[in-house]
Amino acid sequence: MAAEVHALDLVLVVLLVWLGWRALASADLFKAVVQFIVFGLLLSLAWVRLGAPDVALAEAAIGAGLAGALLLDTLARLGRDGAADETRPLGLTPARAGIALACLGLAGLLVASVLLLPESWRGLTGPALQQLGNSGVSNPVTATLLNYRGWDTLLEVGVLLLAVLGLWILDVEPPLPPPAPDPMLGLLLRILLPLAVVVAGYLLWVGAHAPGGAFQGAALLAAGGVLWHLARPLSLPATAPVRAAVVLGFAVFLGVGVAMAAFGGGFLSFPPAWAGALILLIETAAMLSIAVIMLGLFVGGRTGKAGE
Amino acid sequence: MSGDELRGALSLVFIGAGMLFFLAGSVGVLRLPDLLSRLHALTKADNLGLGLVVLGLALQADDTFEVLRLLLVWLLVLFASSVACYLVAQSALRAHGDPAAATAGPEGSGEDARDGR
Numbered sequence: 001m002a003a004e005v006h007a008l009d010l011v012l013v014v015l016l017v018w019l020g021w022r023a024l025a026s027a028d029l030f031k032a033v034v035q036f037i038v039f040g041l042l043l044s045l046a047w048v049r050l051g052a053p054d055v056a057l058a059e060a061a062i063g064a065g066l067a068g069a070l071l072l073d074t075l076a077r078l079g080r081d082g083a084a085d086e087t088r089p090l091g092l093t094p095a096r097a098g099i100a101l102a103c104l105g106l107a108g109l110l111v112a113s114v115l116l117l118p119e120s121w122r123g124l125t126g127p128a129l130q131q132l133g134n135s136g137v138s139n140p141v142t143a144t145l146l147n148y149r150g151w152d153t154l155l156e157v158g159v160l161l162l163a164v165l166g167l168w169i170l171d172v173e174p175p176l177p178p179p180a181p182d183p184m185l186g187l188l189l190r191i192l193l194p195l196a197v198v199v200a201g202y203l204l205w206v207g208a209h210a211p212g213g214a215f216q217g218a219a220l221l222a223a224g225g226v227l228w229h230l231a232r233p234l235s236l237p238a239t240a241p242v243r244a245a246v247v248l249g250f251a252v253f254l255g256v257g258v259a260m261a262a263f264g265g266g267f268l269s270f271p272p273a274w275a276g277a278l279i280l281l282i283e284t285a286a287m288l289s290i291a292v293i294m295l296g297l298f299v300g301g302r303t304g305k306a307g308e
Numbered sequence: 309m310s311g312d313e314l315r316g317a318l319s320l321v322f323i324g325a326g327m328l329f330f331l332a333g334s335v336g337v338l339r340l341p342d343l344l345s346r347l348h349a350l351t352k353a354d355n356l357g358l359g360l361v362v363l364g365l366a367l368q369a370d371d372t373f374e375v376l377r378l379l380l381v382w383l384l385v386l387f388a389s390s391v392a393c394y395l396v397a398q399s400a401l402r403a404h405g406d407p408a409a410a411t412a413g414p415e416g417s418g419e420d421a422r423d424g425r
Contacts, residue, residue: 182398188391195384 012046027090029078033071040064053211054141057203061219062294069226070298136275138209145213146279150268154253157286161250164293167300168238185231196224204287208276214249214283218290225295236299242292249289253282315367322364329357343400347393354389358382 016039023035040063047056128140128148135143145153200217207213228234236242256278257268265271270278329352336349362382366375 182395184391184394184398188388191387 006049009046009049012042012049016042016046025090029075033068033075036071037064037068040068054213054216057211057216058219061216061223065223066219066226066294066298069223073298134272134275136270136272136277136279137207139207139211139213141211142207142213142279142283146282147270147275150253150257153286154250154257154268157250157253157289160290160293161246164246164296167297182231185227189227189231192227193224196220196227200224200287200291204280204283207283208280214287215290218287218294221287221291222294222298225291226298229295229299234295234299236292236296242296245292246289246296249282249286252285256282319364319367322360322367324364326357326360326362326364329353329360333357344397347397351389351393355386358385 019035019039019042023032023039026032026035040059043063044056044060047053047059125140128144131148132138132140132143135147137143137146200220203212203217203220204214205212207216225234260269261267333349333353336352337346340346340349359382362378366378369375369378
């Protein structure tokens with residue numbers, strides 16, 4: 001995997017460090033957000049250069065796209081009139097210095113642990129590829145996420161679920177007045193939303209043997225939802241169907257895991273003959289849930305009641 | 309010159325021409341005085357620049373399916389960038405009245421335009 005280092009990689013690294021610094025240090029919040037989005041896009045390029053297109057897809061869609069939209073939306077909510085709110089005091093306070101030191105320490109530890117890896121250690125790629133035949137899928141990334149390390153992914157879906165529950169508890173903001181419906185946005189929505197749905201389904205299916213999967217598909221679906229919300233403001237109150245959709249992924253994942261344990265295979269260990277179908281089932285449920293959760297995080301917890 | 313060589317050379321020419329549009333677009337964003345002219349420069353890079361790059365890459369494609377996918381990428385970017393351009397101009401119009409006057413400070417404006425993409 002030792003790809004040679006190109007000039008492009010060096011430029012990427014320098015730009016990433018510089019953009020990260022600018023996003024933290026610029027006094028203008030709008031600028032900082034834009035720099036954060038560009039940072040995310042370049043980071044996904046870096047993942048491509050490292051040969052990890054799965055991570056690159058997720059980073060571009062979630063890190064740059066959805067998180068960027070969320071930050072821009074937050075800025076808009078802070079209010080154009082509160083111009084003073086859009087700049088922030090900069091300076092080295094003890095708290096900031098502490099955080100900076102902790103980050104530097106963590107970064108140093110990470111670099112050291114990579115440098116200290118024994119030369120002879122080949123990593124887990126070999127065993128992962130060896131077992132691929134039993135995993136039910138032919139994409140080693142999906143095999144790792146959904147089969148070998150299903151626990152981690154189950155908990156990740158759980159974290160997302162907790163995030164939206166927290167939002168529903170906290171956010172009782174009255175809704176913004178809906179922006180004037182824009183014909184161009186409506187047109188964009190009519191063309192892009194069906195495409196997003198189709199491509200999300202494609203990513204889910206193709207995840208079994210190529211880069212893709214539940215998270216990437218969900219990010220696309222959620223992006224379609226965000227576009228919908230921008231063109232024709234949506235409300236996503238925590239009604240029974242929405243709650244069911246939000247819980248579905250975690251519930252199916254957990255249910256399959258428990259069922260496996262009940263049939264004697266052990267929690268989340270799939271029999272090779274069934275693994276492919278079970279993974280597809282889990283991923284489908286997870287994709288739907290994650291998409292609704294991400295859209296919920298964007299639209300906010302404005303329930304019908306609180307909005308009135 | 310064999311067919312493959314000819315295709316390779318043509319591909320390079322197209323990609324090079326596309327790069328020129330991107331270069332001009334970037335220079336335009338940095339150098340042009342107001343928001344509308346900057347948007348104009350940016351969208352040229354998206355439309356023609358990416359179109360030429362896609363054309364160049366299509367010449368190197370292995371099969372028709374790949375050509376169609378490249379074409380789809382171009383069409384989607386075309387569509388998204390025109391709408392984004394319109395939206396940026398629209399929001400500048402709403403915020404400042406006259407978009408031609410909507411020129412932020414010497415440093416801030418470049419970021420505005422980049423966000424528009």
